[in-house]
Amino acid sequence: MTYILKTSHLTKTFQGKDVVQDVSMKLTQGEIYGFLGPNGAGKTTVMKMITNLIKPTGGEIELFGEKLSEDSFQVLKRIGSIIEYPFFYERLTAQDNLDLHCEYMGFYDKKAVKDALELVNLQNLGKKPVKDFSLGMKQRLGIARAVITKPDLLILDEPINGLDPVGIKEMRDLFKMLSQQFGITLLVSSHILGEIEQIADTIGVIRSGRLVEEVAMSSIRDMNTEYIELTTSDSRKAAYVLESKLNILNYKVVNEQLIRIYSDGMSRGELAKGLVNENVDIESLTIKKNSLEDYFMELVQGGEGVA
Amino acid sequence: MLKLIRLELKKNRMGGYIKGVIIANLVIIAFLSLVYYGGIEEMDRLLQTYEGLFDMAGTIVKVTFVIFASAIMSRMIIDEYKAKTIQLMFMYPISRKKILAAKLMIIFVFTVVTILLSTAFIDALIIVVDRFFNIIEEPLTSTILAQTSIKVLITSLSAGGISLIPLFFGMRKYSTPATIISSFLVVGLISSNNGGVNLSDIIAIPITLGLVGVITAFLTIRNVNTKDVI
Numbered sequence: 001m002t003y004i005l006k007t008s009h010l011t012k013t014f015q016g017k018d019v020v021q022d023v024s025m026k027l028t029q030g031e032i033y034g035f036l037g038p039n040g041a042g043k044t045t046v047m048k049m050i051t052n053l054i055k056p057t058g059g060e061i062e063l064f065g066e067k068l069s070e071d072s073f074q075v076l077k078r079i080g081s082i083i084e085y086p087f088f089y090e091r092l093t094a095q096d097n098l099d100l101h102c103e104y105m106g107f108y109d110k111k112a113v114k115d116a117l118e119l120v121n122l123q124n125l126g127k128k129p130v131k132d133f134s135l136g137m138k139q140r141l142g143i144a145r146a147v148i149t150k151p152d153l154l155i156l157d158e159p160i161n162g163l164d165p166v167g168i169k170e171m172r173d174l175f176k177m178l179s180q181q182f183g184i185t186l187l188v189s190s191h192i193l194g195e196i197e198q199i200a201d202t203i204g205v206i207r208s209g210r211l212v213e214e215v216a217m218s219s220i221r222d223m224n225t226e227y228i229e230l231t232t233s234d235s236r237k238a239a240y241v242l243e244s245k246l247n248i249l250n251y252k253v254v255n256e257q258l259i260r261i262y263s264d265g266m267s268r269g270e271l272a273k274g275l276v277n278e279n280v281d282i283e284s285l286t287i288k289k290n291s292l293e294d295y296f297m298e299l300v301q302g303g304e305g306v307a
Numbered sequence: 308m309l310k311l312i313r314l315e316l317k318k319n320r321m322g323g324y325i326k327g328v329i330i331a332n333l334v335i336i337a338f339l340s341l342v343y344y345g346g347i348e349e350m351d352r353l354l355q356t357y358e359g360l361f362d363m364a365g366t367i368v369k370v371t372f373v374i375f376a377s378a379i380m381s382r383m384i385i386d387e388y389k390a391k392t393i394q395l396m397f398m399y400p401i402s403r404k405k406i407l408a409a410k411l412m413i414i415f416v417f418t419v420v421t422i423l424l425s426t427a428f429i430d431a432l433i434i435v436v437d438r439f440f441n442i443i444e445e446p447l448t449s450t451i452l453a454q455t456s457i458k459v460l461i462t463s464l465s466a467g468g469i470s471l472i473p474l475f476f477g478m479r480k481y482s483t484p485a486t487i488i489s490s491f492l493v494v495g496l497i498s499s500n501n502g503g504v505n506l507s508d509i510i511a512i513p514i515t516l517g518l519v520g521v522i523t524a525f526l527t528i529r530n531v532n533t534k535d536v537i
Contacts, residue, residue, distance in 0.1 A: 051398050053536040070532050077400035087391045089318060103314055104399040 002029045004064060004153050004185045005050065011058035012045055012209075020045050021209040022059070027153075027187060027202070032179050034200030034217075035189035036296060042209040043189040047083050047155050050187075051076065064152070077105060080151035082159060086142025090131035094122060094141050097130060098148060107149045116148040121170060135162035143171065147178065154178065154186045160195060168195065175199055193293045205299050212299055220295055228261040228268060230275075231283040235259050241278045246271070257283070311401070311409035319383055321413075324375075331371050332425050336432065339364055343436070356445050357433075361455050364429045366498045368422055369466050376418040376470035377490030381483040383410045384474065388481045394536050403531045411471060411524045419467040426459045461510065468517025469494060471524045478527065 005027040012020040020042040027033045037043050048054040050061055052072060061068040063075050088097050098113045117123055120140040130138065139162045146154055159175075160168045176199055178184045190196050196203065203220065205213040232238045235253050242248040242261065248271075250262040261271070268285055275282055315321075342363065384407075387393040396406055434447060445451075472493050477486030497512055 048536075053394060053397060055533065055535055071402075073402055074400050076398055079398070081398060083394070087395055089392060090390070091320075092318075100314065100318065103310075104396070104401060106400065 002065075003027060003062070004029050005187065006062040007046070007050070007059065008062075009059035010046065010049060010056055010061065012042075012049060012054060013057040019209055020049070020056075023206065023209075023211045024059075025204050025211055025214055027185055029185055030179060030183045031201040032175060032186045032188060032199050034196035034203045035187060035206065036191075036193065036196060036203060037189075037206035039191075041206045043206055044084055044157055046206070047081070047157055047187070047189065050155060051079060051081055051083065053083070078152040079155060080146035080149060080153070081155040081157075082139075082142045082146050083155065083157045085161075086138055086145065088130040088138065088141065091129055093127055093129055094125050094133075094144075097141070098145060101145050102148065105149050112148050116144040119147065119174060120144045121167075136164060136167060139163055140167065143174075147174075150182055150184065152184065154184055154188075156186065156188045158190055159188060160190065160192060172199055193296055205296065207299065226287055226289055228271065229284075229286050229288045230259045230261060230271075231257055231285075232259070232275075233257065233281055233283070238275065238280045241275060241280050245278055246274045260288075308405060308409060311405060312413060315383065315409055315413055319379075324379065324417075327375065328372075328421050328425070331375065332428065335364070335367050335371060335425070336429060338367065339429065339433075343433075343440075357447060357451050357455070360433055361430050361458075364433065365426050365459060365462055368425045368429065369462055370494050370498050372418055372421045372425065373466050373470045373494040374487065374490050375421070376414050377473045377477075377487045379417060380410075380414050380470070380473060381477065381486045383414065385477045385481050385483055385486055388478070389483075397536055404528050407528050407531055411474070411528070414470060415467045415524075418470040419463045422463040422466050423459060426463070430455065430459070462513065465513035465517030466494075468520035469497075469513065471520035472516065474520075474527055475523045 003026050005025070007023055007025050010020060010023040011018065023042075023046060025033075025046075035043050035046075045054060049056050050063070050068075052068060052070075055070060064078060066072075066075065068075065089100070092100070094117065095113060098116065102108070102112065117125075120143050122137060122140050122144060130141070133141065139159070143156070143159055146156065156175075160171055163171060172195060175186055175188065179186055179199075188196065188200070197217075200217050202214065202216050204211055230238060235256055235258060238259055239251065239253055242251055242259070246266070248261060248266065252260045252262070254260060266274075268287065272282060272285055339360075343360070387396065397403055399406075470490065473486040473490040476489035477483070479485065493516065497516065
């Protein structure tokens with residue numbers, strides 16, 4: 001099992017406070033790892049430790065099988081990233097910024113700049129300096145810069161920040177393509193669960209500095225049972241009926257109008273009949289599937305919400 | 308390392324600074340011309356010797372370009388930290404020490420070269436102009452020339468070191484004003500004239516400060532790998 005990235009008991013204490021605690025995560029080659037967590041959970045700090053911008057207080061990081069030390073820098077040749085927000089030399093043009101990037105990376109492919117700009121849909125910019133770019137354009141340029149050298153590991157901190165829906169879809173396709181066609185490993189952090197759900201192979205959930213779960217997306221999908229969502233005018237009455245008359249115990253009252261029924265074995269038709277017989281009025285009765293959002297909410301329950 | 312230096316020069320559009328250097332020189336010449344002209348009227352004692360005029364020229368040149376260098380340092384180092392592009396630089400497969408060293412070398416060499424050339428140029432100009440106006444009483448001997456050359460060399464080298472001292476102040480809070488003001492204060496302090504005598508005359512002082520600057524640079528470079536880049 002080749003782990004592109006492995007952290008063991010990674011800890012960072014900042015002014016007495018544990019910003020990151022005992023985080024042990026593993027990324028296998030070629031996968032897309034979705035890094036989820038509420039604001040301030042420590043995602044960016046972990047990413048900065050991986051790229052050696054911040055030194056860990058404890059634990060270790062292994063990149064491509066080699067331990068990361070204070071003086072390591074050669075390994076950075078194989079990593080492309082956007083962390084927090086892409087910073088550029090604002091007075092220079094997009095082309096100049098990317099040219100500089102290639103020079104510093106030791107990457108010598110003249111065509112690559114043009115291809116990368118095409119890939120993120122940033123053509124015909126001419127001599128425009130980056131300081132005149134919109135947020136979306138800067139974000140795209142940041143992504144172009146991260147992928148231009150086709151690095152083995154891509155670390156993207158909220159990459160779709162500031163993009164319009166079309167841009168979001170384009171990036172989603174781009175990430176999938178990079179992973180499938182080029183075998184690039186991606187570590188993507190996001191608040192947009194729906195997006196992560198669509199591209200991630202593995203999910204890591206971090207909360208208050210701790211990695212509370214690391215699980216394959218496929219397990220979540222299997223784990224998710226279907227449930228029936230019942231909308232009624234009086235959920236308490238309906239609940240009573242479910243329990244006493246229909247013998248359904250596995251349910252949850254969401255609010256005064258909504259009940260979720262988890263037990264299988266009873267079809268919608270039977271359920272509807274049973275309820276109607278007891279004079280429970282049914283506004284709607286639909287089959288639903290648990291989404292990543294529900295799973296995530298449960299994991300971070302009690303913490304801050306999603307941005 | 309050369310490649311790093313080349314990229315730094317390209318990134319910061321150093322070509323533009325050459326214009327600035329030339330303009331600074333012209334301003335200094337204009338100022339000195341006024342002093343010289345004033346001397347014709349008043350027979351100022353200071354202008355009786357070549358040494359007096361050369362010293363004055365040298366001091367003005369030194370102060371000008373040490374402050375100029377602090378502006379460059381501000382642009383090349385402090386601004387990168389402020390704009391966070393230093394984060395970008397530190398994510399490249401290049402030793403951080405080399406990155407900083409390249410920047411500091413440019414600043415040091417800039418200071419030494421501009422002071423050396425400007426002082427030589429202006430001193431030569433003084434000699435030539437005086438051929439016409441004959442204000443300066445003493446003859447121009449080779450001793451004077453030799454002494455002046457050594458002085459200019461030592462001044463420019465120590466100024467190179469002194470130009471690195473603002474690094475300490477600027478890196479505290481990544482502040483451009485702190486960088487420039489500190490350079491102003493340091494070089495102003497050692498160059499101020501108090502009845503014809505200034506601190507730079509005690510040759511140990513500029514040399515020591517020059518070394519302090521170089522040591523500051525070394526320490527900054529040494530610590531760069533351990534410091535967090537937030």
